[in-house]
Each structure stands twice: as C-alpha cells, then as structure tokens.
Amino acid sequence: MSERLVRLGLATAVALVAGSMAIRAQQPAGGQLPLEPQRDSGESVTPAYEGWYANPDGSFTMLVGYYNRNRRQTFDIPVGPNNKVEPGAADQGQPTHFEVGRQWGVFTIKVPKDFGNKTVTWTIVSNGERQSIPLTLNKAYPITPFKELGMGNEPPTLWFKEGGPKFSGPPTAIAHSLSGTVNQPVTIHVWADDVKPAGEGGGRGGTVATLSLHKFRGPGAVAFDRARLSVTKPGEMVSANATFSAAGDYVLRVQANDESGEGGQGFQCCWTNAYVQVAVR
Numbered sequence: 352m353s354e355r356l357v358r359l360g361l362a363t364a365v366a367l368v369a370g371s372m373a374i375r376a377q378q379p380a381g382g383q384l385p386l387e388p389q390r391d392s393g394e395s396v397t398p399a400y401e402g403w404y405a406n407p408d409g410s411f412t413m414l415v416g417y418y419n420r421n422r423r424q425t426f427d428i429p430v431g432p433n434n435k436v437e438p439g440a441a442d443q444g445q446p447t448h449f450e451v452g453r454q455w456g457v458f459t460i461k462v463p464k465d466f467g468n469k470t471v472t473w474t475i476v477s478n479g480e481r482q483s484i485p486l487t488l489n490k491a492y493p494i495t496p497f498k499e500l501g502m503g504n505e506p507p508t509l510w511f512k513e514g515g516p517k518f519s520g521p522p523t524a525i526a527h528s529l530s531g532t533v534n535q536p537v538t539i540h541v542w543a544d545d546v547k548p549a550g551e552g553g554g555r556g557g558t559v560a561t562l563s564l565h566k567f568r569g570p571g572a573v574a575f576d577r578a579r580l581s582v583t584k585p586g587e588m589v590s591a592n593a594t595f596s597a598a599g600d601y602v603l604r605v606q607a608n609d610e611s612g613e614g615g616q617g618f619q620c621c622w623t624n625a626y627v628q629v630a631v632r
Contacts, residue, residue, distance in 0.1 A: 392424035395480035396449045398473045401456050401619050402494035403486075409464035413486045414496065414521050414619065415473060416455045417446070425450050426477050433476035436460065445473060446604075448566045455614035456496070456624055457567065457604060459521050460486065494619035496520045506621040507545040507560040507607040513588075518625045522604070526625040530632070536576070536592035537629055539564070543582040543589070545609050559585055560607045564593065567604040567626065571597025582607075595631040603627045 401414040419425065426449040428434040435441040444458045460471055466488060474483040497520045498505050508519045511527035518526045531537035543560045562580040566573040577591040595601060607623040615622055 389420060389422045391422050393478055394420040394424075395482055396420070396426060396428075396475045396477045397482050398475055398484040399453070399455075400484055400486050400492070402492040403488055404494050404496060406461070411462050411464070411466060411488055412521065412523075413460045413462065413471065414456045414494065415445070415460065415486065416453070416457050416614075417449060417475070418453045419449045419451045421451055423451065424478075428475065428477060434474070436471060436473050438471070447568045449475075449477070450565060453614070454565070455622070456521050456619065459523055461523075462488075496619050496621075499615075499618065499620040504609070504611070504621045505546060506623045507543055507609055509562075509605060509607055509623055509625050510542045511540065511625075511627065513542070519623045522624040522626050524626070525602070525628045526605075528628045528630070530630045531593075531595060533571075533595060533598050533631055536594045537631075538590055538592050539603070539605070539627060540588055540590050541580070541605060542586060543607055544585045545582075545607075546585075558583055558610075559587070560609055562589065563606045563608075564591055565604040565606065567602040569595070569601030569629075569631075570599035571595055571601075571631075573601065573603070593629065595629070598631050601629045601631060603629060 397418045397420065399416040399418055401416055403411050403413045405411055427447060428449065429447055430442040430445070434445060434447060436443040436445055443460055446457055462471065468487070471486040472483050473486065474481065496506065506519045508517045509526070510517045516526070529537055529539070541562060543562060545560050559582045562582065564575045564578050574594045575591055580589040580591060582589055593603060603626070605625050605627060609621055611618065611621055
C-alpha cells in the first residue's frame with residue numbers, strides 16, 4: 352500500500368476520532384446523533400483538530416478547523432466565554448464567524464518546542480451546546496501540509512498584489528490589507544499558481560486552482576459577488592468584490608484548492624488558506 356494511502360487513512364481516522372470526541376463531549380440527551388441527517392438550524396459547531404507539524408525553529412504548529420452541523424444557520428460568536436482557547440489568552444486567532452459545513456484548517460496555534468505533553472483546548476458554545484476539543488502533539492497526529500510525501504504534491508501559492516509576497520499552506524498571518532466603505536464593494540485581486548511534481552500536468556479540466564472566499568471575523572455581514580473563482584493559467588489574476596454591511600475591522604479567508612479538493616480528501620496537503628484584512632468605515 353502506498354505511503355499516501357496509509358497517511359490518508361490515518362488522517363481520516365484521526366479526524367473521525369477527534370470529531371466524535373468533540374461531539375460526545377457535551378452532547379445533550381435527545382440531541383442529534385452524528386449520523387442523523389443535517390438540520391437547517393438548532394445544532395452546534397464542533398471544533399476539529401487537523402493535526403500538528405514541526406517548524407524549522409523547533410516549535411510546533413497546530414492546524415484547526417471546525418464543523419457547523421447546520422445546513423443553513425451560521426453563527427457569529429465573539430472571542431470570550433463562548434469562543435475561547437486556553438490556557439493563555441482567550442483570543443489565539445480563532446474564527447468568530449462560523450459558516451455551514453466542514454471548514455478545513457482555518458487557523459493555527461503555535462506552541463513552543465518544549466510543549467511536550469501539554470494540551471490546548473478550544474471551546475465553542477452555540478445553540479446552548481458546549482463543544483470542546485483537546486489539541487496535543489500526539490504522535491498519531493503529525494501532518495505535512497507543505498508537501499505530500501507520497502506524490503510530492505505541494506499546495507497552491509497565492510499573492511494579493513503584483514510582485515507581492517507569496518503564501519502557501521496553513522494561515523499564519525495577515526497576507527494583505529485593504530480598506531473600504533459600508534455598502535460599497537471592495538475589490539479583492541488574487542494571483543494563484545500551483546507547481547506540480549515533475550511529469551504531472553495541471554488540475555482537472557485545465558484548472559490550476561479553485562479559490563473560495565469566506566468571512567472569518569467582523570461585526571457585520573459580508574456578501575461576495577463571486578464566492579468561488581477558478582484560476583485556469585499559472586499566475587493568473589482573478590478578482591471578486593466583497594460588500595460589508597457595517598463599519599469595523601474584518602478578516603476574510605481566501606482558500607485555494609488544487610485537484611485534491613476540500614481538505615485534500617482528508618490528507619492535510621495540498622491546499623492554502625490566507626487572510627485578507629479589511630478596514631471598513
């Protein structure tokens with residue numbers, strides 16, 4: 352069996368175990384069982400631990416996503432008692448807007464090289480349900496988000512101005528900053544490329560990468576005129592407009608997937624998340 356298949360099976364098993372742990376943690380009597388059909392509303396958000404990877408300086412990074420189990424209901428949960436990471440500051444970069452469905456690797460938590468057997472916990476309270484998940488450096492959870500070991504695939508690369516800095520893999524900082532006005536569209540330009548291992552061609556149907564835009568944080572609603580974009584040529588620029596309903600500071604998440612699709616089909620490579628900050632007045 353190939354290394355890719357072995358690691359894919361491991362990653363999928365880890366995700367299922369972590370998800371079931373979080374779902375069981377505070378499941379109320381009579382609540383929805385994990386295998387029941389999704390409901391439009393009334394269900395909770397479950398944190399999801401994708402795994403950890405080592406950094407060149409000896410520290411470690413934990414990659415974290417979530418699953419909103421509703422088909423229609425979204426949540427805006429500010430950092431605080433109902434959306435906190437501990438120990439340490441309650442705000443460790445987690446999202447405050449939770450869209451429907453499974454969202455992969457939306458933020459990271461960096462821990463020191465002497466972290467050892469300690470645990471970080473992310474807790475979300477939604478629709479009256481408290482869901483928590485422990486994040487550890489368990490030996491069963493390592494991932495390689497920057498290069499797939501079996502085939503040598505790497506995540507797409509994004510940049511947000513011509514000649515600007517490039518970003519690939521998990522999100523670690525603000526990639527680009529913009530400003531705008533309430534109810535006036537703000538244009539987001541994105542360039543993308545996806546270098547393939549030797550002998551491999553482009554993605555399915557000639558697509559280099561598929562981009563999607565998401566609200567990550569902010570005080571009001573965000574409407575995108577094009578929430579999904581296709582990059583058909585290496586280094587091609589594509590654009591979308593975002594319109595904001597209220598003044599304040601927002602963070603948008605731009606996700607790029609290659610042919611491996613959402614979440615790399617459970618294998619934590621090869622896709623990219625990057626943050627765009629927008630100050631709206």
